[in-house]
Amino acid sequence: MLEIKDLHAGVDGTEIVKGISLSVNKGEVHAIMGPNGSGKSTLAKILSGHPAYEATSGEIIFDGKNLLEMDAEERSLAGVFMGFQYPVEVPGVNNAEFLRMAHNARRVKAGEEEVDPLDFDELLSEKMKMLGMEKKYKERNLNDGFSGGEKKKNEILQMAILEPKLSLLDETDSGLDIDALRIVSEGVNKLRSENNALILITHYQRLLDYIKPDFVHVLSQGKIVKSGDKALAIELESQGYDWVTTAD
Template sequence: MTLLKIENLQVSVEDKPILQGLDLTVNPGEVHALMGPNGSGKSTLAHTLSGRDGYEVTGGRVLFEGRDLLELSPEERAREGVFLAFQYPVEIPGVNNSYFLRASLNALRKHRGEEELDAMEFLTLVKEKARSLGMEESFLSRSVNEGFSGGEKKRNEILQMAVLDPKLAILDETDSGLDIDALRTVAEGVNQLKNEAHSVLVVTHYQRLLDYLVPDFVHVISEGRIVRSGDKELALELEEKGYGWLEEAKAGA
């Protein structure tokens, strides 16, 4: 069964059309990379899928496991198995990272009719996840993202992703500004999900992250539409040629 089906999606931000008829299908276990120049609509797609305010859907539809995703509140989407790794994770002073993540996991488990985890059970789980991603346990006792470096914030997103084990993870420019170690953490998190036949949509400007995780499909987005799709070779081609050819292709059309 198709996990995510986006059909002719049109989204405006402050009355300005950004997505202008985007189609995308993601099946279980697939890793898709969505690439494109700044302003092409990559992040708008990520935000729209997560249910953020300010993104007005003016046409098309999004089905998640056959259900209308756009009808759901942000928390319902998360509980159904959609996860967005933020480009700019929010700092939340006073809320303990481990406490937050347990509340989050338990909200998902409750939704699935599973027993909630107590503090001890959760700690065992989260420590194991942190270890598998090569992350320090001290992360867990700090306030959510407060005073974290850019790289630490992104790693924290990946830790959350690993704990919540989403059916669909959307990584919004998670690779921007990361060093090699952090990039490996991100890739490791994605590969673990893929191994469990879960799907990932990586939104990125650069090909760099794709050295560490191999996408099944690469899509190029321009002016709110997917203009080309291919396999990982397409990412390498983009790396070589940049995005300039998009303009030329348009001029020639």
């Protein structure tokens, strides 16, 4: 589904990602871990199409298409979802209406009819119930005045509505207390299927107690320095990143 080949990328002329290769197939969950400054967030920004970040060489192929040639909206419509570490507040844009617009943008792309507000409300209520979200999220403006936990929940709600093929969750666990982490993780688990894939970008292992990865990759100084299974994450938690990053 996703093939990253020797990707080099950075921001403002500074190279941060220095040759990453990664292949993600349908139904898989990959965790990308690493210390601060290892390039995790740059990788996420590049994958989501942030205009300030530039890929200098290498390739990203998603479903046979060159992802780097697509802008952010095309990537979204093609089925890539980015769950942000710091979701932006958009005052004045109603959350439910925004979700309907995003949902309809995808339907129009797929040649389907737009959903009217009443029908969408049913769909939205169902997804919110699944994620244990209160009704007030519909009335409020997009992330406006939301707490850190509420924003992350709202990201997962968007993921549930958009039903992406590939989701990237960037530090979704940061800023969450243990109850919120459990609820968000349960939500993500419910959205997993054989047809979609998930990349979790995280600093800590605790998220992986709730969302079990098939593969764990350790990123250091812009490169994947070690790959393994869930056991690698546990080892990292007990021994720290130095164990991997200084091993060579």
